[in-house]
Amino acid sequence: MARTAIAARLDGYFKVAERGSTIPQEVRGGLVTFFAMAYIIVLNPLIIGGFSADQAAVDVEGGWLPNSQVAAVTALVGGLMTIAMGVVANVPFGLAAGLGINSFLAFTLVGELTWPEAMGLVVINGVLIVLLSVTGLRQRIFDAIPAELKSAIAVGVGLFIAFIGFVDSGFVRATGNASPPLQLGEGGSIVSLPTGVFLLGVVLMGILVARKVRGALLIGIVATTVIAIVLEAIFQVGPSLGTNPNAWNLNPPALPSALVSLPDLSLVGQVDPFGAFARIGPVAASMLVFTLFFLNFFDAMGSMTGLAKQAGIAAPDGTFPGLKRALIVEGVGAVAGGGASASSNTVFIDSAAGIGEGARTGLASVVTGVLFLAAMFLTPLTQIVPLEVAAATLVIVGALMMSQIREIDFSDFRVALPAFLTIVVMPLTYNIANGIGVGFIAWVLVHAVSGRARTISPLLWVVAGLFVVFFVRGPIEALLGL
DSSP states (O other): OHHHHHHHHHHHHHTTGGGTOOHHHHHHHHHHHHHHHTHHHHHHHHHHEESSGGGSOOOTTSOOEEHHHHHHHHHHHHHHHHHHIIIIIOOOOOEEEOHHHHHHHHHTGGGTSOHHHHHHHHHHHHHHHHHHHHTTHHHHHHHHSOHHHHHHHHHHHHHHHHHHHHHHTTSEEEOSSSSSOEEETBTTBOOOHHHHHHHHHHHHHHHHHHTTOTTHHHHHHHHHHHHHHHHHHHHOOOBOTTTOTTSBSSOOOOOOSOOOOOOOOTTTTOOOTTHHHHHHOHHHHHHHHHHHHHHHHHHHHHHHHHHHHHHTOOOTTSOOTTHHHHHHHHHHHHHHHHHTTSOOEEEOGGGHHHHHTTOOSHHHHHHHHHHHHHHTTOGGGGGSSOHHHHHHHHHHHHHHHGGGGGGSOTTSHHHHHHHHHHHHHHHHHTOHHHHHHHHHHHHHHHHHHTTOGGGSOHHHHHHHHHHHHHHTHHHHHHHTTO
């Protein structure tokens, strides 16, 4: 009786049955999303942290972030914000440290700032996003996007996450040459065991999804991981460490020697919101905030658009229940991530894996968030699933998201060109915000010069103009002497 009462409350609060789902289906979806996102607990510390000063991202004063501390706050903030997204907005979106922003912090900001100052700019960026979300301006911008562009964003996100999967698995690699810039595997051939495991995962999950097996992606992840553990035990491939292209990209699959480790949360609160303005001046600091803002604001908006459409909770115009609340929570994620030195937390497109498994409500996000919090103490367990297996999931989900392309009228070139540019620029520049920006600009220009200027929302004009500034910010900074 108690279980029935709890199930009824969960169903009523999260509207599980109303959205055509079940509690077991939401739990599976939450598990799959966690497995698809868990790599961030390992990868984020490698980008913004380090095991020693000589191989870490050292700031302008010689400071650096210890790997173990970054891993702890990455799991902490990701868990809390993902639970908040589920409880407050009731959508199956996982949040964690955004890869584009953490790279920008590690490779750009800390060359001029200390880590607390850089994280301070992340906090300011998050406060601005929250203010725009609370006032409704962020949703108005969302509403101003034409339905065809929203569908193009969803398709572009699908291609983007599939491309991420191909790159993370080693199936697609850089050649190091100007032309061609990319190649299949190593020297045009699949030669590594990890890439073979990735292909096996794609085939296995693809067959299960095609046969409409319940829990297809979760079954595929578990089965492929078990195979990967056995193969690693036999062949001892080991980690790549950035030098061996035939090894596992991040963590080799193996049963951990220890299960529990206490998290070190010393980085929480180590932030200086206004130090950057004193160190490099208000104009230069403002330009950095502007860049962070654009990366965060539109990357998350694109992810939400694609995920909501894939989950089947989006209206024809691309909006979905709880949109304003989701936008606010995502903005708070930037504030929390900066305040804990975990980098800005944003909606992860990897959540598409859980949605592909059937997640339709915030209950799945709660499951994912709880697992992230548990990962603070169970860090060794998060390293069992290799990145190559998660990559296979992303390719399958990317294929599923391509179905949105049917909603775009390619017979009208005023629609076709902006949609096409939105779709292809995302994977080709490895950035969702870039695809959105190019699509906005193309939509405004093509419609304006073809006699349909009146159909363009004033907000779309403004945002397109801001994207022009964003894309040419380098010359602007040079002109200002920054």
